[in-house]
Amino acid sequence: MKELRMKPTTAAHKLNGDITADALLARFQDHIKYSRGKHFAGATDFDKLASLSRAIRDLAVERMLATQQTYYDRDAKRVYYLSMEFLMGRLLSNNVISLGLRPVVEKALGKLGLSFEQLCNYEPDAGLGNGGLGRLAACYLDSLATLEYPGYGYGIRYRHGMFRQEFDNGWQMERPDDWLKFGNPWEIIRPEDAVPVLVYGRIENLPAIGDGPPRSVWVDWQMIDGVPYDIPIIGCGVNTVNILRLWSARAAEGFRLDVFNQGDYVRAIQEKNWAETISKVLYPSENTHAGKELRLIQEYFLVACSVRDAVRRHLKKHESLDNFAEKNALQLNDTHPALAVAELMRHLLDEQDVPWERSWEITVAALGYTNHTLLPEALEKWPVPLMERVLPRHLQIIYEINDRFLDSVRLRYPNDDERIRRVSLVEEGEVKQVRMANLAIVGSHAVNGVAQLHSDLLKANLVPEFAQMWPERFSNKTNGITQRRWLLACNPGLAALITECIGDKWVRDLDALRKLEPFAEKPEFLQRFLAVKQANKQRLAALIGERHGIAVDPQSLFDVHVKRLHEYKRQLLNALHIIALYHRIKDNPAGDFVPRTFLFGAKAAPGYHMAKRIIKFVNSIGEVLARDPDVRGRVRVVFLPDYCVSLAEMIVPAADLSEQISTAGKEASGTGNMKLALNGALTMGTWDGANIEIAEAVGLDNIFIFGHRAGQIEAMSRDGYRPHEWAERDAELRRVLASIRQGEFSPGAPGLFDDIHRALVEWGDTYFHLADFRSYADSQQRASDLFRDRTTWARKAALNVARMGRFSSDRSIREYAREIWNLRPVPVKVAAAKPTM
Amino acid sequence: MAIQCETKNGVGVVTVTGALNAPVAESFHTQFVAWFDNQPGLLQVAVDLGGVGFIDSLGLGALISVFKHVAERGGDMRLVRPQQAVKLVLEITRTSRILRMFGTLEEALRDAAR
Numbered sequence: 001m002k003e004l005r006m007k008p009t010t011a012a013h014k015l016n017g018d019i020t021a022d023a024l025l026a027r028f029q030d031h032i033k034y035s036r037g038k039h040f041a042g043a044t045d046f047d048k049l050a051s052l053s054r055a056i057r058d059l060a061v062e063r064m065l066a067t068q069q070t071y072y073d074r075d076a077k078r079v080y081y082l083s084m085e086f087l088m089g090r091l092l093s094n095n096v097i098s099l100g101l102r103p104v105v106e107k108a109l110g111k112l113g114l115s116f117e118q119l120c121n122y123e124p125d126a127g128l129g130n131g132g133l134g135r136l137a138a139c140y141l142d143s144l145a146t147l148e149y150p151g152y153g154y155g156i157r158y159r160h161g162m163f164r165q166e167f168d169n170g171w172q173m174e175r176p177d178d179w180l181k182f183g184n185p186w187e188i189i190r191p192e193d194a195v196p197v198l199v200y201g202r203i204e205n206l207p208a209i210g211d212g213p214p215r216s217v218w219v220d221w222q223m224i225d226g227v228p229y230d231i232p233i234i235g236c237g238v239n240t241v242n243i244l245r246l247w248s249a250r251a252a253e254g255f256r257l258d259v260f261n262q263g264d265y266v267r268a269i270q271e272k273n274w275a276e277t278i279s280k281v282l283y284p285s286e287n288t289h290a291g292k293e294l295r296l297i298q299e300y301f302l303v304a305c306s307v308r309d310a311v312r313r314h315l316k317k318h319e320s321l322d323n324f325a326e327k328n329a330l331q332l333n334d335t336h337p338a339l340a341v342a343e344l345m346r347h348l349l350d351e352q353d354v355p356w357e358r359s360w361e362i363t364v365a366a367l368g369y370t371n372h373t374l375l376p377e378a379l380e381k382w383p384v385p386l387m388e389r390v391l392p393r394h395l396q397i398i399y400e401i402n403d404r405f406l407d408s409v410r411l412r413y414p415n416d417d418e419r420i421r422r423v424s425l426v427e428e429g430e431v432k433q434v435r436m437a438n439l440a441i442v443g444s445h446a447v448n449g450v451a452q453l454h455s456d457l458l459k460a461n462l463v464p465e466f467a468q469m470w471p472e473r474f475s476n477k478t479n480g481i482t483q484r485r486w487l488l489a490c491n492p493g494l495a496a497l498i499t500e501c502i503g504d505k506w507v508r509d510l511d512a513l514r515k516l517e518p519f520a521e522k523p524e525f526l527q528r529f530l531a532v533k534q535a536n537k538q539r540l541a542a543l544i545g546e547r548h549g550i551a552v553d554p555q556s557l558f559d560v561h562v563k564r565l566h567e568y569k570r571q572l573l574n575a576l577h578i579i580a581l582y583h584r585i586k587d588n589p590a591g592d593f594v595p596r597t598f599l600f601g602a603k604a605a606p607g608y609h610m611a612k613r614i615i616k617f618v619n620s621i622g623e624v625l626a627r628d629p630d631v632r633g634r635v636r637v638v639f640l641p642d643y644c645v646s647l648a649e650m651i652v653p654a655a656d657l658s659e660q661i662s663t664a665g666k667e668a669s670g671t672g673n674m675k676l677a678l679n680g681a682l683t684m685g686t687w688d689g690a691n692i693e694i695a696e697a698v699g700l701d702n703i704f705i706f707g708h709r710a711g712q713i714e715a716m717s718r719d720g721y722r723p724h725e726w727a728e729r730d731a732e733l734r735r736v737l738a739s740i741r742q743g744e745f746s747p748g749a750p751g752l753f754d755d756i757h758r759a760l761v762e763w764g765d766t767y768f769h770l771a772d773f774r775s776y777a778d779s780q781q782r783a784s785d786l787f788r789d790r791t792t793w794a795r796k797a798a799l800n801v802a803r804m805g806r807f808s809s810d811r812s813i814r815e816y817a818r819e820i821w822n823l824r825p826v827p828v829k830v831a832a833a834k835p836t837m
Numbered sequence: 838m839a840i841q842c843e844t845k846n847g848v849g850v851v852t853v854t855g856a857l858n859a860p861v862a863e864s865f866h867t868q869f870v871a872w873f874d875n876q877p878g879l880l881q882v883a884v885d886l887g888g889v890g891f892i893d894s895l896g897l898g899a900l901i902s903v904f905k906h907v908a909e910r911g912g913d914m915r916l917v918r919p920q921q922a923v924k925l926v927l928e929i930t931r932t933s934r935i936l937r938m939f940g941t942l943e944e945a946l947r948d949a950a951r
Contacts, residue, residue: 198929218930221894258860351928
């Protein structure tokens, strides 16, 4: 089967000329010598990776400069995507594909006996995110550039990204992720654009002069510098190269030489260390209490740097901020950057002297807010005393916004104190708290959820008063994924097969996959489709064998459950089903069972004890099953450590079955569900998040949908959910629960999983595992039965692929651009250049 | 940090060079107050910050403190030619709304003479 060769557009090649393999090779060798300071013979793998990345970056930088100049010249409206997380993963392979240079690169490296794929594998993941929210941000950057929208990402250049996960006796251990250990060849540091950020202090009132009003200044603050690092975001098949600007914190004044000279070396670098701490570590969970103050400072750091940068860019072309909202849109990826409301107001009021009313108009018109969760515990609130200490001026502004907002609510809904209590930006209580979601909603002209169900629940349950007041502000923007990474790059076999059948239009227009539908009726196509899947499974099996010494059977059904570990995502429900299956095998050792490999990948927040116990539980089940001769060759449970983007790129193309089994009404959207379906896995899913829209798109015949719907879950919660009653009605479930209580999966450590048993039976089963168990187990049986007929399975999987067009992040970004940002594409034209060499 | 104080056309002109930060804030305050207290009747002061590349919160605190000292006498203080980094800090802290900034010493002197 021929490898897909992306045909670059003519325009895309004008700038650099049709770079030849020899020219690229020369650049590569130059970087080995001049950037790494080595002869080729002495170059390490990383030297080679860095040099190739630099050679590719050189090509991107030319387009990046042209892109920025075009935006400036055309006074284009820009969108800034503010996100505390950008889960970028590896960049080399995608950048090479976007530039249409894969064949050239392979040829060039081939001349030196180097493998492109192997070099790509040396690249560390830029794991600057926890999960879906961060990966969504990365997909959106790809789509913005490919669709030629003037878009910028703003984030934090964490020195240590998401922790590296290892297992010790089945328990998760967290190790620091040192992704910058050898440097990052893609980034360009811009110290000249460093910006000051002030935190802490107090507002001091000064006496009025003459008849003037009393005035106040912000004093006793501490200053940090935000230093930008730019990463080019290369549009696929176009000239556009946008920028992801990541901010790194450093002490504004280096270190205290006067103190150092007095011999107090520790104190001399104290401030420097404190400042650098701000961009040191990505918080693994927004729910953690530890380091709350640092997290608040991180969020403000991102916002302060980004708003100042956007304002600076605007003022290069315009004399004032009066038209700021006409020329700039700032999108808040969840509430983490919600302080942008107060920060932009502060800019306008304090630095630009714009009156309050006009400042507010500009702020609301410029900002948009994307909500990502309905879980009450994940809705950010900051204690007022903390905010007063860290951001005294911003708290003043928030209070003022709240006063004015509540006045308007009182006017519209007189004598409705309960409403006032619910919509206030400040939650009353023993310790007052600032509600960041309320701040983001009040301060934005557009609020969106990320799947239809989520958007509906957001309006109906989470913030109904706001939806009632401002129905026009609320909309849905279902998440999407970039097919450039999640099919073209990660699944070259399937990409090539699709292109062979329907051409490569799908790379920039995923709806074109529809043309694949008739092929799903052709046995020859289905055989090739299955062969691609099989090759991907063998590739993953080889990786598992190589890295972990575990043999998995590529002929077995690969049942994949990869995502953050959270109780609502119900990895535990999957585990309960595995136990049930185990019991069935034990009861009938000679039975005919469809062999399955259960693959898990998930990190638990370090402070989330139940999540970590569930990881241990799954690992323990895996061990027990692996030791049992009755099970051998039938069921294998593998929890792959350190789930990350690059590992996902290996797992996703190899999956047969995609576990998307969250409690209905809890998952905002999910994007793993989209990636897996796009790569020909069938979904085992609940009526939750984007699963519902995937079911609509692929058809109920081509998906396994089970379990209670969100309304039913809500009704059970309201009317009293009694999990033990579900267990009493189901003998198989009773046995599963009994085996946990009896320590079947914790030999030698009785009681190890008592908390899991109690959570399910005694503590109310918050996430309705028991209520959905039967429906889930029956669906799993249907999946096993179907898997026996590979051709029928392949037909359904191929139809999934063909019908996933609407889940491209290109569609999402077009909707944001049209309905929230009022943004138009700005194609970048470049002068024809002479071919290099 | 170095501080030079003089009087031009009835306006006190204080030229500061170097960083206005923690190690020197107290010295700046002391020198300024000592000079100002020896200028009876002086009401208008212009502080030339053109040579100041960095200011921290103690430096700003000293600046505000000397302003309050001038204001206690019924006088006023202006800031002249702050570099971009210093200007930003003055704007963020709203100091620029109290101590007006001028691009040149001449402009500040003209304003003081009104």
